Amino acid sequence: MRYTSLRHPCRYVTLRFRVENNSPCFSGARTSLRYTSLRHPCRYVTLRFRVENNSPCFSGAMTSLRNTSLRHPCRYVTLRFRVENNSPCFSGAMTSLRNTSLRHPCRYVTLRFRVENNSPCFSGAMTSLRNTSLRHPCRYVTLRFRVENNSPCFSGAIIFAMIEEHVYVERIVL
Incomplete structure (x- = not known):
């Protein structure tokens, strides 16, 4: 996959990145x-990072991200974090995101968070994403998917997704 762009119609959120190999x-x-570079039009947020050799880690932290805890004991991934001062965050996080818990028990991941009126949001997918349902009813977003081959990764390429409501996906190249 090369040069993926995700946009949201409410004061557009554009995500562009390049993946090697x-x-x-x-x-x-x-x-x-x-x-990787992430830009948000409301007080721009730019995230650039580099992953070191064989580190299966989650690099979703933003300049405004605080109190982040990541655990990856080969079976479960638990991500808990709190966002300060209405800062746009990354990987499903929103300006109104509070006390988010992400778990990955090798089969299903459920991410629930609350969206305040017309907050731009981004909710990614996985490398082995299957049967994804993303709903954005202006209050809650529920992301459920199944991971193949015990892939401990989150927020990746959207291979198969049912996207409803206010999330537009543009130019997915496989």
């Missing part, structure tokens, strides 16, 4: 991720 992954899940 045909690895359709994003958000620090793979060693092939290099020089």
Whole structure:
């Protein structure tokens, strides 16, 4: 996958990134991720990072991200964080995101968070994403998907997704 762009109609959110060696992954899940840039039009947020050799880590932290805890004991991934001062965050996080818990028990991941009126949001997918349902009813977003081959990665390429409401996906190249 190359040069993916995600846009949201409410004061557009544009996400562009490049993946090396045909690895359709994003958000620090793979060693092939290099020089990712995330920009948000409301007080721009730019995230650039580099993943070091064989680090299956989640690089979703933003300049405004605080109190981040990441655990990856080969079976479960738990991500808990709190966002300060209405700062746009990354990987499903929003300006109104509070006390988010992400778990990955090798089969299903459920991410629930609250969206304040017309907040621009981004909710990614996975390298082995299947049967994804993303709903954005202006109050809650629920993301459920199944991960194949015990892939401990989150927020990657959208291989198969049912996207409803206010999320537009543009130019997915496999």
